[in-house]
Amino acid sequence: MIETKSLPTQYASQPGPVQTSSGKTLRTDEMIINMGPQHPSTHGVLRLEIVVEGEIIIDVIPHIGYLHRCFEKHAEHMTNYQQVIPYCDRLDYCAAINDEHSYVLAVERMLKIELPERVEYIRVVMAELQRIASHLIAVGTFGIDAGAFTPFLYAFHDRELILDLFEMTCGARLLYNYFWIGGLSHDIPPQFVDKAKQFCTYFRPRIKEFNDLLTYNEIFVKRTANVGVLPKDVALNYACSGPMLRGSGINWDLRRDDPYSVYHKLQWEPQIGKGEMGTVGDVWDRHIVRMREMEVSLSIIEQALAALPEGNVQAAIPKRIRPDAGEVYARTETPRGELGFYVISDGSGTPFRVKARAPAFVNLSVLPAISRGCMIADLVLIAGSVDIVLGQVDR
Amino acid sequence: MDAFQNLGFWRTLLVTVVLSALPLVFILLYALVTIYLEMKVAAHVQDRLAYMRTGWHGVLQPIADFIKLLQKEDIISVAADRKLFILAPYIVFMGTYGAYAAIPFSSIFIGAQIDLGAFFIVAISSLVVVGILMAGWASNNKWSIFGAVRSVAQMVSYEIPTVLAILVGVMITGSLNLQEVTKFQAGGIQDWVIFGGPLPLLQKLLITPFTVITFLILFVASLAEVNRTPFDLPEAESELVQGFFTEYSGMRWALFYVAEYANMFLVSAVAVAYFLGGWGSPFGETLSGPVLGFFWFVLKGMVLVFLQIWLRWTLPRLRVDQLMYTAWKVLVPFLFVCIVAIGLILVL
Numbered sequence: 001m002i003e004t005k006s007l008p009t010q011y012a013s014q015p016g017p018v019q020t021s022s023g024k025t026l027r028t029d030e031m032i033i034n035m036g037p038q039h040p041s042t043h044g045v046l047r048l049e050i051v052v053e054g055e056i057i058i059d060v061i062p063h064i065g066y067l068h069r070c071f072e073k074h075a076e077h078m079t080n081y082q083q084v085i086p087y088c089d090r091l092d093y094c095a096a097i098n099d100e101h102s103y104v105l106a107v108e109r110m111l112k113i114e115l116p117e118r119v120e121y122i123r124v125v126m127a128e129l130q131r132i133a134s135h136l137i138a139v140g141t142f143g144i145d146a147g148a149f150t151p152f153l154y155a156f157h158d159r160e161l162i163l164d165l166f167e168m169t170c171g172a173r174l175l176y177n178y179f180w181i182g183g184l185s186h187d188i189p190p191q192f193v194d195k196a197k198q199f200c201t202y203f204r205p206r207i208k209e210f211n212d213l214l215t216y217n218e219i220f221v222k223r224t225a226n227v228g229v230l231p232k233d234v235a236l237n238y239a240c241s242g243p244m245l246r247g248s249g250i251n252w253d254l255r256r257d258d259p260y261s262v263y264h265k266l267q268w269e270p271q272i273g274k275g276e277m278g279t280v281g282d283v284w285d286r287h288i289v290r291m292r293e294m295e296v297s298l299s300i301i302e303q304a305l306a307a308l309p310e311g312n313v314q315a316a317i318p319k320r321i322r323p324d325a326g327e328v329y330a331r332t333e334t335p336r337g338e339l340g341f342y343v344i345s346d347g348s349g350t351p352f353r354v355k356a357r358a359p360a361f362v363n364l365s366v367l368p369a370i371s372r373g374c375m376i377a378d379l380v381l382i383a384g385s386v387d388i389v390l391g392q393v394d395r
Numbered sequence: 396m397d398a399f400q401n402l403g404f405w406r407t408l409l410v411t412v413v414l415s416a417l418p419l420v421f422i423l424l425y426a427l428v429t430i431y432l433e434m435k436v437a438a439h440v441q442d443r444l445a446y447m448r449t450g451w452h453g454v455l456q457p458i459a460d461f462i463k464l465l466q467k468e469d470i471i472s473v474a475a476d477r478k479l480f481i482l483a484p485y486i487v488f489m490g491t492y493g494a495y496a497a498i499p500f501s502s503i504f505i506g507a508q509i510d511l512g513a514f515f516i517v518a519i520s521s522l523v524v525v526g527i528l529m530a531g532w533a534s535n536n537k538w539s540i541f542g543a544v545r546s547v548a549q550m551v552s553y554e555i556p557t558v559l560a561i562l563v564g565v566m567i568t569g570s571l572n573l574q575e576v577t578k579f580q581a582g583g584i585q586d587w588v589i590f591g592g593p594l595p596l597l598q599k600l601l602i603t604p605f606t607v608i609t610f611l612i613l614f615v616a617s618l619a620e621v622n623r624t625p626f627d628l629p630e631a632e633s634e635l636v637q638g639f640f641t642e643y644s645g646m647r648w649a650l651f652y653v654a655e656y657a658n659m660f661l662v663s664a665v666a667v668a669y670f671l672g673g674w675g676s677p678f679g680e681t682l683s684g685p686v687l688g689f690f691w692f693v694l695k696g697m698v699l700v701f702l703q704i705w706l707r708w709t710l711p712r713l714r715v716d717q718l719m720y721t722a723w724k725v726l727v728p729f730l731f732v733c734i735v736a737i738g739l740i741l742v743l
Contacts, residue, residue, distance in 0.1 A: 039636070055541075147712025148711040149437075149441075150440055154441070217711060219625055219711045219712070223712075223714055375715060375716070377714045
């Protein structure tokens with residue numbers, strides 16, 4: 001276990017009485033303000049109770065639960081295992097495919113079934129497309145947090161193209177119910193491969209354009225470098241994952257370190273923050289990790305499309321899924337980090353218990369620790385760089 | 396104004412009211428045009444179309460918005476300080492509108508022929524700060540207070556570079572009366588103060604780099620004066636929602652809005668009068684005259700307004716401490732250097 005060091009505070013000032021030049025004592029006081037649940041920068045219905053001294057933040061207390069939907073209890077009361085999948089979609093509604101992936105992986109491991117190669121490749125393509133779509137939301141709204149509105153619309157324009165690909169495949173644009181236990185709901189349509197390749201060639205220059213517009217903008221760098229620094233040890237102690245962890249310079253990506261699907265057959269490297277503009281683990285690092293991961297995802301998609309085998313898209317599974325009594329924990333690398341499903345089976349047709357380890361929830365817990373001593377404007381950026389989705393935080 | 400000396404009290408009053416209504420008409424028309432322009436520029440920067448349904452390319456949309464605002468319920472929250480809350484938008488608008496009195500729209504039209512024109516504009520537009528603080532305080536909302544306090548700190552700080560930059564113009568033109576300042580640069584584009592004014596060639600060449608820098612600083616400072624991106628902290632959408640006018644709605648909100656747009660033109664007008672030849676034609680005597688003068692003045696002003704809009708939809712926002720840093724440690728020292736250098740060159 002690594003010891004937690006005291007956190008660096010940038011504008012450290014001590015609250016308390018202030019002596020004026022004439023010798024009088026002025027009483028100063030902290031102010032408590034509520035950011036949210038209705039606030040444009042809390043990315044949903046998160047409520048942050050902020051204790052401030054002037055513009056400087058003394059403490060942040062996140063209050064969650066406004067979007068609680070009893071996911072785990074619902075999962076225990078379905079008539080079968082398949083019916084849980086649409087509920088998984090609604091966890092992280094910005095990256096529904098990745099949520100499904102995690103859950104079906106857990107059930108498939110319980111059933112110990114082998115999937116056709118084609119299924120795995122299509123799953124990788126879809127998961128990576130979804131990762132790009134999700135990161136586009138993250139970096140776009142992050143631009144809004146920094147005060148730049150235009151990049152947001154650029155990001156959403158490109159996300160729209162990905163949603164079109166999904167719509168072409170399974171008819172849905174946000175919550176897909178596309179990954180089924182043992183396979184997929186539909187095979188990809190014939191024109192999908194060409195369209196996806198077209199998207200890849202179109203999107204690469206757009207990433208550069210986005211970087212020119214926002215990432216390397218002088219003001220943006222000034223705003224984000226050295227802000228909200230998340231040191232390695234703190235990131236580990238808070239069990240952060242995904243771009244939060246990699247932004248702090250820790251090379252950990254479940255797609256490589258706990259391989260699932262066919263990621264181990266493809267050539268790619270996880271991206272980590274290097275502190276190019278300031279300190280390792282600052283807000284800018286988390287942003288650039290997302291930008292670079294989009295490029296990595298593009299290359300994964302291209303490789304997977306090139307290697308796409310022919311075949312069936314549904315493995316032979318029993319009509320009524322009854323895994324043997326036991327338990328399994330399966331995790332995947334979603335755009336927000338490690339999403340794990342801990343599923344217990346009692347041998348019946350419904351899960352006895354489904355526990356979701358939500359990365360957004362875990363990552364959010366580090367917010368108070370890295371926000372103390374910052375300014376209100378920084379808090380907005382830090383919360384944006386954590387990239388929370390309240391559907392997943394509250395479940 | 397000498398022509399109106401022997402008209403008697405009532406006629407003088409009538410003439411005064413009519414003449415002072417002219418800038419108001421201008422502000423309202425200009426606000427409609429600029430709101431449309433802002434939306435269209437934003438849309439084209441962002442690769443979309445903006446409104447297209449109300450009239451040809453949506454030209455009637457600002458009018459529709461205006462009518463909607465007129466019809467809106469007038470909401471004053473229970474906890475607000477009623478008197479201040481109602482008063483604040485008028486004070487903000489007054490500060491802006493008052494300043495239009497000393498703006499030389501054309502060679503024959505200036506609201507008030509005062510010799511301290513530039514000084515008057517700087518002084519009376521400071522009234523805006525009072526109104527904003529009043530609005531933030533009266534709203535009884537912590538976020539609004541943040542907006543108001545930020546706004547006051549910002550506008551007071553950026554008045555220093557603005558005034559210093561105007562001072563450079565005063566040094567070269569030798570006048571605070573904007574009408575005189577404009578006449579000084581009447582010789583066409585080569586006589587504009589941004590290019591050194593009508594000085595001997597050697598002096599002109601020496602002075603031009605400094606005047607260009609001064610003009611750029613004036614433009615940057617004026618962005619902060621009117622709370623535009625990258626200095627839009629008082630109404631930082633992502634932090635304070637709308638800052639000091641979050642609690643306002645309907646026509647009171649519209650007054651703030653119009654005052655903000657009027658302010659954009661005001662700061663541009665001062666920059667145009669001092670550095671870009673005011674109503675003077677860029678071609679000297681050709682294409683000049685009272686009506687064309689008005690055209691040139693508005694055109695130059697609108698170019699600067701367009702630049703402000705363009706920047707707004709491109710850049711992110713600064714943080715409070717960076718904002719102060721920019722004002723006190725970057726703009727002011729550079730201006731001091733410019734003032735000293737220009738002073739030395741003028742004495743040569």
